Amino acid sequence: MPKKRAHVLVALVVLCGFLCGSPAAGAPPAAAADSLWFDGSPLTVVDGRFVDAHGREVVLRGYNVSGETKLEEHGGLPFASVADARRSAAALRALGGGNAVRFLLSWAHAEPERGRVDTAYLAAVTDQMRAFLDTGIRVYPDFHQDLYSRHLFDPDSWYTGDGAPKWAVDAGDYPDESCGICLFWGQNITQNEAVMRATHDFWHNAHGVQDAFLATAEKTMAYVEQHLTDEQFAGVVGFDPYNEPHAGTYDPGQGSRAWERDVLWPFYERFRARMDAAGWQDKPAFVEPNLFWNANLDFQRQEGGLLDSGKLGPRYVFNTHFYDQKAISGVFMWGKAKDGQYTGDFGTVRDRAAATGTAAMVSEFGHPLSGTVSDKAPTVLKAMYQALDSRLPGSAWWTRPTASGPVLSATQWQWDLYNGRHREAMNGNPDKILTAGDAWNDEDLSAVRLDGTGTVTLRQDVRLLDRLYPAATAGTTLAFTYEDRSRDGSTTLTWNPVPASLPNVARLVGSGQYGVLLWRSDGGPAPTELHLPAAFPPATTTVVSDLGTLHGLPAYTASAPVAAAPEPGATGSRRLLLTARDTGVRHYALVTNGATAPATSLLQAARAELDAWAALS
Missing domain, CATH: 3.20.20.80 (Glycosidases)
Incomplete structure (x- = not known):
């Protein structure tokens, strides 16, 4: 396929992924969802950061x-x-x-x-x-x-x-x-x-x-x-x-x-x-x-x-x-x-x-x-x-x-x-x-x-x-941290414990790994994406965010504010997609593989703590 023609075709597939949806469920076709991050467009340097075609x-x-x-x-x-x-x-x-x-x-x-x-x-x-x-x-x-x-x-x-x-x-x-x-x-x-x-x-x-x-x-x-x-x-x-x-x-x-x-x-x-x-x-x-x-x-x-x-x-x-x-x-x-x-x-x-x-x-x-x-x-x-x-x-x-x-x-x-x-x-x-x-x-x-x-x-x-990290932020990253709980021999290295001022967040995380992203939205159509390590299978991953709080991540659809999707390449790796449809708003997301089957009350309590924390950050 000629190079220019192939480039245009990929662009059309991505655009259709956002606008067309699939006949069955109103979601983008699998190929379009798979190409959300790696979409056939080059990166550029803008204002001191790498930026993709979606900004x-x-x-x-x-x-x-x-x-x-x-x-x-x-x-x-x-x-x-x-x-x-x-x-x-x-x-x-x-x-x-x-x-x-x-x-x-x-x-x-x-x-x-x-x-x-x-x-x-x-x-x-x-x-x-x-x-x-x-x-x-x-x-x-x-x-x-x-x-x-x-x-x-x-x-x-x-x-x-x-x-x-x-x-x-x-x-x-x-x-x-x-x-x-x-x-x-x-x-x-x-x-x-x-x-x-x-x-x-x-x-x-x-x-x-x-x-x-x-x-x-x-x-x-x-x-x-x-x-x-x-x-x-x-x-x-x-x-x-x-x-x-x-x-x-x-x-x-x-x-x-x-x-x-x-x-x-x-x-x-x-x-x-x-x-x-x-x-x-x-x-x-x-x-x-x-x-x-x-x-x-x-x-x-x-x-x-x-x-x-x-x-x-x-x-x-x-x-x-x-x-x-x-x-x-x-x-x-x-x-x-x-x-x-x-x-x-x-x-x-x-x-x-x-x-x-x-x-x-x-x-x-x-x-x-x-x-x-x-x-x-x-x-x-x-x-x-x-x-x-x-x-x-x-x-x-x-x-x-x-x-x-x-x-x-x-x-x-x-x-x-x-x-x-x-x-x-x-x-x-x-x-x-x-x-x-x-x-x-x-x-x-x-x-x-x-x-x-x-x-x-x-x-x-x-x-x-295999770390959680913000591969693509729809807006501006304000803060990020990841506690990987990696080992030095038999010793678990925990350098960023959840503070005592957030007791329900600490209970939710437990001894698990967790990351926190704080960002300001830009109103673009593409979601914020974080790489999900293999230790974060969608079915047992917990996300607490002002965009939504849930244990177990659904497959991506255009209407889901919090979802999971495959990463490109058919290697079995996955990513977390966070979609904010506003502009200039501060958002947060805690991602953890800690507590198994957490109670709804715990999720709600953790969100209340993080809402207050994010408002003061």
Whole structure:
């Protein structure tokens, strides 16, 4: 079907879903209800938030797919096959609750010879990308690099890299690599002379390598645009031009802030022009500041955050990473993460995005799942998700919820089906076949693996990963929180208990999970949508809202203010739909899987408490 014709057809189906109804029950056809969220229209950036065609504020949550791109065993592809990509996409939606992925690409494989783009590679990555788009998962590609290139490293090196092709390394005649006494691979960024010089050369376009990269990026984007249907391409949110940028070495008298202003930002403007030329005019560039700008180790932190780039506007997204280097070090943070541990760090992300006048994305965050510091992972990840949901600790949320700030979009590192079963010859060395973890510099951060039967299995607590979150808010989100009750070993982590001032709400929630959304309506026709984790089956989920209070959610109809519907992709995942047909009115909804068969009197009492609470919030 021609791309434009297909796009129009989907739009008509959605419109009919709102206006026509089904002959049997007055409800939209199943296909239209299924497409309410993912409707064949692109996202845009408006007033510092992602917005869909219905004007709804969209939150993107998901994972990076995948670190497999950093390896050679499957030719720089995220997956060994399209079938694996489809299996990964279905599991990511059904088990991990994701609606978006950061999709890794390899410059080395896209341009193996200078000036020659490998269309076979582009076809393969586009086919794998399509597997996610067809499951209703939005995608933003990323030309990934770490330590510039694996071709800088010797076969017997302790470390490896990824990114630039061999010809780009050969052009520089760099010294033999060495990091000295380095306990972590990231130390190579500032201690390995070969990495530092090669990185510096890229930013200064030595040997024309940056020109070559930009030309390949344009050809890659043009290929993707031309080989996806309109509906599929609409699901491509934007492009991340360069992973974790750093100067390598600063020029004399130059610091991090000046480097961002004078070197990094002009590169992003050049990349933006390539996006426009490739047919990506309406999609933002997900631009990252100096990777050390928000490091939580003082001796590592560098000034930056695109402070001198002015208002970025809708053509750019402020895109950053966050890892707790104190926790990862095993030295600078004793014990576990606690309630509110990262609210300040993620609050800084919100503030920088607001200052630049655009939406924020935390495109990487995570923590090692094996090794000496893996015991911190359950609390570190819970605290990170808590800070993505709200800039308040749980202890303060109920008393001043509207100080929460926007809910941040984010993609966790990472979602790698092959965790623990790789066959990677490190730096091409047949005597160093890596199979453990992520098979890259001793990392082990994948949220999933394949079990002995080949079934996709979570490696982290499902309560932590499959989360309630506002995927699309019809209006403006004023506050959101989610108490996931995830576990640290045998300990249930409850950081946001319902306060004693709401005793009936506390009884209703009990020991169950719960979330609360407070929003102001905009009068649009589409409902507010929250992802329903698998632990919230519609038949036993309770919603207490000024729009309606009920235990057990009916199937969606155009007239139902509170209902459930499938999420796109036929993976069995579901969403809660809340329809407010007014404008400028403050609404709330508590969603819980706590009490079973609660009495009507308890539901009414809980609603009375929440009515009073919301009126004062």
